[in-house]
Amino acid sequence: MHLKRTIGAALVGLSLSAGAAFAQEITFAVVGPMTGQLANIGDQFRKGAEAAVKDINEKGGVMGRQVKLSVEDDVCDPKQAVSVANRIVANGINFIDGHACSGSSIPASAVYAESGALMMSPASSNPVLTDDAAAKGWPTIMRLYTRDDAQGAFIGPWIAKKYAGKNVVVLHDKSAYGQGVADAVRSTMGAAGLKEILYEGINAGEKDYSALVTKLKELKADVVYFGGYHPEAGLILRQSAEQNFKFQLIMPDSIASPEFWQIAGPAGEGTMFVFPSDPQSKPEAKEAVEKIKAGGFVPEGFTLFSYAVIQAFAQGIERAGSDDPAKVAAALKNGEPIDTVVGKVTFDEKGDLKNASYDINQWSNGKYAPIPQ
CATH class of the missing domain: 3.40.50.2300 (Response regulator)
Known part of the structure; x- marks a missing residue:
């Protein structure tokens, strides 16, 4: 016991x-x-x-x-x-x-x-x-x-200065992130004197953006700022290359990933994006x-x-x-x-x-x- x-x-x-x-x-x-x-x-x-x-x-x-x-x-x-x-x-x-x-x-x-x-x-x-x-x-x-408005204040005026007189398009994917950053860039770019020729939302998750590419081609877009993610960005670039159309794509921070290149391939060459100063x-x-x-x-x-x-x-x-x-x-x-x-x-x-x-x-x-x- x-x-x-x-x-x-x-x-x-x-x-x-x-x-x-x-x-x-x-x-x-x-x-x-x-x-x-x-x-x-x-x-x-x-x-x-x-x-x-x-x-x-x-x-x-x-x-x-x-x-x-x-x-x-x-x-x-x-x-x-x-x-x-x-x-x-x-x-x-x-x-x-x-x-x-x-x-x-x-x-x-x-x-x-x-x-x-x-x-x-x-x-x-x-x-x-x-x-x-x-x-x-x-x-x-x-x-x-960082915040979208801070990122916009940084890149918007830079785009306005570098691409003055060029045909600039602003696209977004209708998400809180994508539209938020696109709106911030559009606002600061406009305040710096450059007005976009097209502002439009796209549907994320689609596989065919050829109609969008045709529209960009008809507008003779020189630069596209796209607020969105790498799957859509990569597809848009690839399908643009298929139509022999090249423009300068500028993105926010979402494409700091090898997956962007896996989707875009060589069509991604020269794509620019903003990212906080490289932590690595x-x-x-x-x-x-x-x-x-x-x-x-x-x-x-x-x-x-x-x-x-x-x-x-x-x-x-x-x-x-x-x-x-x-x-x-x-x-x-x-x-x-x-x-x-x-x-x-x-x-x-x-x-x-x-x-x-x-x-x-x-x-x-x-x-x-x-x-x-």
């Missing part, structure tokens, strides 16, 4: 000990299009987050707690994004690295805000995300990325880039921004001395820089990055690199 009580007490002790150890873990979620047409962006999110979590855990975790990562797929679909967000908060996860597409981030942000979770997007650029959050008094909606070239990123490449993945596109979001969560928790999301958000916005693989970053009161800088990149022979401005 005494032996049984001793064994029972020991088992209870083990159970309590295991429970205490489990409570010491902290879970972050990473959410993006892990499947579907934009799965390459999801891969970038996941690889960046996984690398950051591994690095943080190897260095002792966050306030002595190991970090777990929950990977979620929203397929860049607004309805699925809301469903995923509800599942994340129901599971008690309070820190979300995501979402990718602005059309997903904006509706999902309401779920996180209402539950008090801290969402920080490493890719969504539509200003509505943080503008609405600020207007509604939601302090836990942030982004570690920053000294702060050197170690992370080497480790990620050693695992067989090139940390292009949003990979290092996703990595940086995880770093921001970790440093915010340390700075706040708490894993309360509101306290962490306040600590991240206190004006002190956070050390990340994309450099030192600071956030304004809305939760946006301060002092973003950009490169104009150009595709050539399957690779892209910044060009002199």
Whole structure:
């Protein structure tokens, strides 16, 4: 009898000990299009987050707690994004690295805000995300990325100056991201003195854009700015080449992926796009880039921004001395820089990055690199 009580007490002790150890873990979620047409962006999110979590855990975790990562797929679909967000908060996860597409981030942000979770997007650029959050008094909606209006203010005047007197077309894919950035570029380009000859939305997901190409050809378009993603951009270029029609395509940040070239092929030669100043070239990123490449993945596109979001969560928790999301958000916005693989970053009161800088990149022979401005 005494032996049984001793064994029972020991088992209870083990159970309590295991429970205490489990409570010491902290879970972050990473959410993006892990499947579907934009799965390459999801891969970038996941690889960046996984690398950051591994690095943080190897260095002792966050306030002595190991970090777990929950990977979620929203397929860049607004309805699925809301469903995923509800599942994340129901599971008690309070820190979300995501979402990718602005059309997903904006509706999902309401779920996180209402539950008090801290969402920080490493890719969504539509200003509505943080503008609405600020207007509604939601302090836990942030982004570690640039805004469309800032990108527009950078590239719009450049297009107006470089292509003065040319036939410029502005297209978008009708998404919150694509139309948002196209409108920003159209506005700043117009303010700088260049008016587009055509402004039009296309239907994403189609396979035949030959009618659009014919229209561009008839208009003698010299330059096309397209707010959208790589599948449509690649197809439009290929089908233009089939009609022996060449124009200068300029894109936002969505085509910083080898998949663009896989679709466009040689028709993609010379395509330009705007991207925040190359994080892979920053000294702060050197170690992370080497480790990620050693695992067989090139940390292009949003990979290092996703990595940086995880770093921001970790440093915010340390700075706040708490894993309360509101306290962490306040600590991240206190004006002190956070050390990340994309450099030192600071956030304004809305939760946006301060002092973003950009490169104009150009595709050539399957690779892209910044060009002199």
